[in-house]
Amino acid sequence: MKQPPLITPREVDVPRAQRHTLPNGASLYAIPSDDFEVLRFTFVFRAGSSMQHAPFAASATANMLSEGSRDMTARQIAERLDFHGSYFEVNVDRDYVYISFSSLSKFFGPTLEVAEQILLQPLFPEDELRAYCEKRKQTLTIERRKVDTVVREIFAEALFGDKHPYGISYPEKDYDTLTRADLESLYRRLYTAENCLVVCSGRIGEEELQGIGALAEKLPRADRSATADFPAPRSEAYRFVERPDAVQSSLRVGRLLFTRTHPDFVGMQVVATVLGGYFGSRLMQNLRGEHGYTYGVGAAMVNFEREGYLGIAAQVGAEVTAPALREIYNEIERLRREPMPEEELSLVKNIMTGAVTERTFNPTDKFENAYIERKDMQYSYDDGDLYHFMDTETWEETLIPHSQVEDNFKFVKEEMMCKISSYKGRILGVEPPTFVELEIVSTEPGFAGNTATNTLKPATLETGAVIKVPLFINEGERVKIDTRTGEYLSRA
Numbered sequence: 001m002k003q004p005p006l007i008t009p010r011e012v013d014v015p016r017a018q019r020h021t022l023p024n025g026a027s028l029y030a031i032p033s034d035d036f037e038v039l040r041f042t043f044v045f046r047a048g049s050s051m052q053h054a055p056f057a058a059s060a061t062a063n064m065l066s067e068g069s070r071d072m073t074a075r076q077i078a079e080r081l082d083f084h085g086s087y088f089e090v091n092v093d094r095d096y097v098y099i100s101f102s103s104l105s106k107f108f109g110p111t112l113e114v115a116e117q118i119l120l121q122p123l124f125p126e127d128e129l130r131a132y133c134e135k136r137k138q139t140l141t142i143e144r145r146k147v148d149t150v151v152r153e154i155f156a157e158a159l160f161g162d163k164h165p166y167g168i169s170y171p172e173k174d175y176d177t178l179t180r181a182d183l184e185s186l187y188r189r190l191y192t193a194e195n196c197l198v199v200c201s202g203r204i205g206e207e208e209l210q211g212i213g214a215l216a217e218k219l220p221r222a223d224r225s226a227t228a229d230f231p232a233p234r235s236e237a238y239r240f241v242e243r244p245d246a247v248q249s250s251l252r253v254g255r256l257l258f259t260r261t262h263p264d265f266v267g268m269q270v271v272a273t274v275l276g277g278y279f280g281s282r283l284m285q286n287l288r289g290e291h292g293y294t295y296g297v298g299a300a301m302v303n304f305e306r307e308g309y310l311g312i313a314a315q316v317g318a319e320v321t322a323p324a325l326r327e328i329y330n331e332i333e334r335l336r337r338e339p340m341p342e343e344e345l346s347l348v349k350n351i352m353t354g355a356v357t358e359r360t361f362n363p364t365d366k367f368e369n370a371y372i373e374r375k376d377m378q379y380s381y382d383d384g385d386l387y388h389f390m391d392t393e394t395w396e397e398t399l400i401p402h403s404q405v406e407d408n409f410k411f412v413k414e415e416m417m418c419k420i421s422s423y424k425g426r427i428l429g430v431e432p433p434t435f436v437e438l439e440i441v442s443t444e445p446g447f448a449g450n451t452a453t454n455t456l457k458p459a460t461l462e463t464g465a466v467i468k469v470p471l472f473i474n475e476g477e478r479v480k481i482d483t484r485t486g487e488y489l490s491r492a
Helices: 057-064 074-083 105-120 126-143 147-160 172-177 180-190 206-217 265-276 282-290 318-337 342-353 407-411
Strands: 018-021 027-032 038-045 087-092 097-104 196-202 248-256 297-303 308-317 373-382 386-390 397-401 417-423 426-431 435-443 456-461 466-470 478-482 487-491
Touching (some): 027 206, 038 105, 038 206, 057 087, 057 097, 057 180, 074 105, 074 456, 074 466, 105 206, 126 172, 126 180, 126 435, 147 308, 248 318, 265 282, 265 308, 265 318, 282 297, 282 308, 282 318, 297 397, 397 426, 456 478, 466 478
Parallel strands (some): 027 196
Antiparallel strands (some): 018 027, 038 097, 038 196, 248 308, 373 386, 373 417, 417 426, 456 466, 478 487
């Protein structure tokens, strides 16, 4: 049986973004494609948590943008987007806020009108803010009962320092002091033209480009440039938190290095992949294969705007914490001392870039069949960077980066079964259950006797996802959802 040779392309045809600088200082990037009748545009503001002056203000401001505007209520915003099949998404990290809109090309106009209300006319209603804070406070309280959440926060504090914007964590009670004035202040300071760039892709013609550009030009100019106090990181050599009753230890190992702009960043990505970036990595072979200390371990280069670091994460049995740490450091030292074999380097490069086979071949040649494995696995938890899945037959753990999981995973909660597709240990995708039953944790009160199903209202599920439900559905009820479409089907 003969395999085709692996080749590395000398040139890759990557679409180049068209850049436009608008009169108010905002930057607009466009990547047109006519393959499908869809488009997406994202407003990116440098308004992440590192820029906030009040605890939790950055995420609250971003998530409250759609909770009512000058001309539309929260329900009207949700219903208008839903009516046209448009999609609205908010993501917040330490540096940036990403506000994205997706729609069919023919519904670009009404989607853009809603986007203007969200971006330029938010009201931050007091009642909705208090409900938001209470829900987030409860969620954070529950999350901090998990060892992986605790260690993630402690690791950031130890790496950067407890006063550094990348290292600080706030107590849940700080949600009680967050005010509407805090949100308005952050919005006026950071949601400005100079602090924004816009990226659009898909079926972007001249009309769409002008429409998005016109919206971006309405962003206000800043009175002064947005800045944040970034002290130098103050890393600690180690930090341990004792939990006498814990059956597992959650480990984080890392060190500050450099950001994505550094010439060695790509090289360090290769190093991280060799250490723990794929199923056959050195740490996986050592900690799992040779010693049985863990079901999964991962390593990655993490990039922020101001700092970057190498991070290693694993959960091991509490009784093998010390030897597991020794083996992690042994593998780091081995990689430092010994040159990487060419075969291993080639394998890792192919994994990172995707192996490309020769397009021309003899039709009489025989090739190895590509067997795609699909296995049922139970979703365990999210540690902030990786989703953890468990094989309920072998108890083996699989770690999958957020980037490899589709948006419909937002309907999955812990202990649900998913199908994991892989090829030779490389994860290809995650397929959630087709139908799920989830509890409504937040929605407007239903109307007694109202059985209409053609009029809908937004409702927040226990996973944090937002769907449309009939008016008669109330908080606390369980509903059935089609994860393929995100649609409400019935009461559970």
